[in-house]
Amino acid sequence: MQIIRPAPLTRAAFAPFGDVIDTDGADAFPINAGMTTRFHDLATVDVAAGAGRPAIAIFRSTPVSLPFDIALMERHPLASQAFFPLAPRPWLVVVADDEAGRPGTPLAFLATGAQGVNYGRNVWHHPLLALESVTDFLIVDRGGADNLEEFSLEAPVRIEG
Ligand SMILES: NC(=O)N[C@@H](O)C(=O)O
Numbered sequence: 021m022q023i024i025r026p027a028p029l030t031r032a033a034f035a036p037f038g039d040v041i042d043t044d045g046a047d048a049f050p051i052n053a054g055m056t057t058r059f060h061d062l063a064t065v066d067v068a069a070g071a072g073r074p075a076i077a078i079f080r081s082t083p084v085s086l087p088f089d090i091a092l093m094e095r096h097p098l099a100s101q102a103f104f105p106l107a108p109r110p111w112l113v114v115v116a117d118d119e120a121g122r123p124g125t126p127l128a129f130l131a132t133g134a135q136g137v138n139y140g141r142n143v144w145h146h147p148l149l150a151l152e153s154v155t156d157f158l159i160v161d162r163g164g165a166d167n168l169e170e171f172s173l174e175a176p177v178r179i180e181g
């Protein structure tokens with residue numbers, strides 16, 4: 021079985037797949053008479069295709085533990101999808117390049133509890149993977165249906181710590 025290990029989530033490493041939502045390294049400036057800092061333009065919400073509209077949700081996710089076997093990947097042909105943890109605990113991000121309409125070898129990233137991601141439109145990823153305990157995530161994606169393509173891997177890929 022193919023084994024992969026999570027790498028730290030950085031903007032540079034994740035750039036081919038979307039945005040990292042993180043105050044570190046962000047364009048930040050004071051607002052509200054200096055009472056608040058705006059960390060600006062952290063991700064691009066891309067949901068307009070097919071007359072889509074933005075939607076905000078909360079996912080309450082049951083954790084997995086490592087080692088964890090990846091058996092499927094998915095993508096959203098019409099929209100981006102953003103996740104931000106509402107509790108300060110790490111979680112897993114799994115993405116893959118597209119290879120002629122199917123996912124390539126998955127890549128795993130370990131996100132901190134202060135990092136979110138925004139998967140670009142039509143980017144292969146694994147459904148949400150919380151760690152340690154049940155965790156709520158704020159989601160920004162596309163309202164409406166018919167925006168999901170799933171792919172079952174011929175052989176599972178194991179994520180090890
Ligand atoms: N089903 C659903 O909205 N969730 C997935 O798209 C996911 O990436 O977790």
Ligand code: NI
Pocket residue numbers: 094095096101145146147
């Ligand atoms: Ni998704």
